[in-house]
Amino acid sequence: MKGSTFSADTLAMARRTAVCLGLCLALSLAARAATTVGSICRVKGEETNTLHGLGLVVGLNGTGDGGDFLPTIRALATAMELMGSPVGTTDEKGKRDFRSELKNAANVALVTVTATVPAGAREGDRIDCVVSSIGAAKSLEGGRLFPTALLGPTPDPQHRVYAFAQGPLQLDDPQMARTGRVHGGCQLVEDFPSCFSKDGKITLVLNESHADFQVAQQVAEVINYEWSFRTSGQSIAKAVDQFNIEVLVPPEYEDHLVSFVSQILRLPMLNQPLGSPKVVINERSGSIVIGGDVEIAPVVITHKNILVEAGATGGARFVPFDPTQQQSARLQALVTALDAIQVPSEDIIDIIKDLHRNGKLHAQLVIE
Numbered sequence: 001m002k003g004s005t006f007s008a009d010t011l012a013m014a015r016r017t018a019v020c021l022g023l024c025l026a027l028s029l030a031a032r033a034a035t036t037v038g039s040i041c042r043v044k045g046e047e048t049n050t051l052h053g054l055g056l057v058v059g060l061n062g063t064g065d066g067g068d069f070l071p072t073i074r075a076l077a078t079a080m081e082l083m084g085s086p087v088g089t090t091d092e093k094g095k096r097d098f099r100s101e102l103k104n105a106a107n108v109a110l111v112t113v114t115a116t117v118p119a120g121a122r123e124g125d126r127i128d129c130v131v132s133s134i135g136a137a138k139s140l141e142g143g144r145l146f147p148t149a150l151l152g153p154t155p156d157p158q159h160r161v162y163a164f165a166q167g168p169l170q171l172d173d174p175q176m177a178r179t180g181r182v183h184g185g186c187q188l189v190e191d192f193p194s195c196f197s198k199d200g201k202i203t204l205v206l207n208e209s210h211a212d213f214q215v216a217q218q219v220a221e222v223i224n225y226e227w228s229f230r231t232s233g234q235s236i237a238k239a240v241d242q243f244n245i246e247v248l249v250p251p252e253y254e255d256h257l258v259s260f261v262s263q264i265l266r267l268p269m270l271n272q273p274l275g276s277p278k279v280v281i282n283e284r285s286g287s288i289v290i291g292g293d294v295e296i297a298p299v300v301i302t303h304k305n306i307l308v309e310a311g312a313t314g315g316a317r318f319v320p321f322d323p324t325q326q327q328s329a330r331l332q333a334l335v336t337a338l339d340a341i342q343v344p345s346e347d348i349i350d351i352i353k354d355l356h357r358n359g360k361l362h363a364q365l366v367i368e
Contacts, residue, residue, distance in 0.1 A: 037219055038265030040210040041245070044203035045196030049117045051162050051186070055148030057131060057140050057169065060107045064143075065135035067103030072110040072135050076102055079146065109137035113148050113165050115186040120194040129165045129186040132179045139177035143169050145185060162190045197249060197257050204245040204264070212276055213242045218269070220245050226267050277363035279331065279352060284368075286345035288352070294331040294363040296355055303351050306343060308334065331361065 056075055057064075065072040077087055087101045115129040131145055150163040167185035171177060196202055206215060216239035223237035223245075236248040253260035280289040301308040331352070338348050355361040 035269040036265065037204070037222065037267045037269060040215070040269070041204040041206055041219065041265070043196045043261055043265075044205050044244075045194055046119045048119060049192060050153050051115045051117060051150035052153075053113045053148045053150040053165070055111055055113045055131070055165070056146040057109045057111050057133075057137075057143040058107060058146050060109060060137070060140065060143045062106045063139040063141070064106050064109040064137050065133075066106045069110070069135045072108055073102045073105065075110055076105060076108055109133050109140060109143065110135045111140070111145070113145065113150060113186075115150060115163060115165065117163075117188065117192050119192060121188055121192045123188055123191050125188045126184040127186050127188070128184060129182050130179065131169055131182060137178060140169050140180045141171055141174075141177055143180070145169060145182050150186065160190075163188045196261065200249050200254070202247050202249060202257075202261060202264075203240075204247060206243050206245075209278075209280075211243050213239070214276060216240075216242055216245055222267055222269060223247060223264060278366060279356075279361065279363050280366045280368065281349055281352065282368045283346075283349060286349070288335060288345070288348065290332050290335065291363065294361070296329055296331050296334065296362065297360040298329075299355065299358070299360045301351055301354065303347060303354070306338070306347070306351075308338075308351070331355075331363070 054075070056072070056079060067073060080087055111131045111133050113129050113131050115127055117127060121127070129145075129150075131140065133140055145166050145168075147164060147166040149161045150165055152160060152162050163186050165182060165186040167182040169180035169182055171180050173179075204219065206212070206219070220235075220237040220239045224235045227236055227250075228234075230250070236250065238246050240246055247264060249257065249260055277291045277294040279291070279294055281287070299309075335348055335352075338351070352361065352365070356365040
């Protein structure tokens with residue numbers, strides 16, 4: 001065959017390169033289109049509910065509360081009486097003594113039981129529940145949750161029961177042996193309807209990480225712009241505060257709320273600056289999340305054996321990083337420079353805190 005030829009390896013590499021470029025382009029476009037109203041907001045009425053109760057875990061291998069923890073013994077005695085097997089003897093004053101009969105009950109533990117119910121859950125649905133020891137139990141491994149009634153999220157004089165929980169425990173973390181989970185062990189006995197419309201309006205609630213007056217106003221403007229063609233220019237959305245945006249339901253959608261909400265949540269937030277600059281620090285993990293536009297004022301920082309000069313003109317920089325042409329510098333550039341010389345994350349976090357404390361950090365600082 002005449003002319004230039006390509007080896008199989010060359011062709012394979014070319015194909016892989018083309019695929020990689022295609023993936024990069026697709027991911028870039030997806031990232032741009034990823035921010036929608038629904039990705040930064042939820043609809044009020046979609047809140048979860050937390051049920052709670054007190055119960056007993058039985059079948060432990062001698063790692064329970066033991067006979068010296070009176071609340072557990074009392075709860076066990078009550079449960080046995082309700083099951084038709086009362087224990088203990090009653091003296092002449094009518095006081096019952098059950099401690100002697102249950103003093104060796106080391107396979108039982110008193111626990112709290114909690115379950116998070118999603119909005120719209122119905123009677124008969126099964127969800128997970130979390131079980132945590134509140135007594136002297138050393139471990140809940142191998143135990144089984146005795147049938148437990150779960151009450152609502154708010155105090156109720158009538159003690160209304162919303163669910164029952166029972167089943168074998170599984171430990172999420174062997175190092176946290178006093179807390180376990182019963183998968184699908186909570187069965188609802190009440191409905192939890194989702195009511196997201198009131199007085200002809202729905203309310204959008206910004207996620208905590210996006211809660212900002214500017215973002216709330218932007219969401220309202222996006223909705224009004226998209227719907228102005230259908231409502232003859234009339235505004236239907238209004239930012240109430242930094243968290244909430246009220247949206248009027250058009251008359252034609254009063255009987256089609258789901259369709260209306262779906263269309264609102266799909267609206268794109270393209271080319272919209274989402275809120276004021278923010279820096280989020282997780283001290284436990286050492287992670288630092290910085291908005292791309294976070295700036296710091298001209299400052300000289302001395303921390304341990306580190307000397308940093310940011311945003312000033314002239315002079316040598318002990319920790320050099322690329323300043324902007326303006327007097328301010330990017331925090332990301334500072335962090336990158338510190339990381340390049342292997343400054344520990346806890347020291348970087350301390351420096352950022354010092355910047356914020358002295359008014360040199362032009363952003364909101366969130367410590368998790």
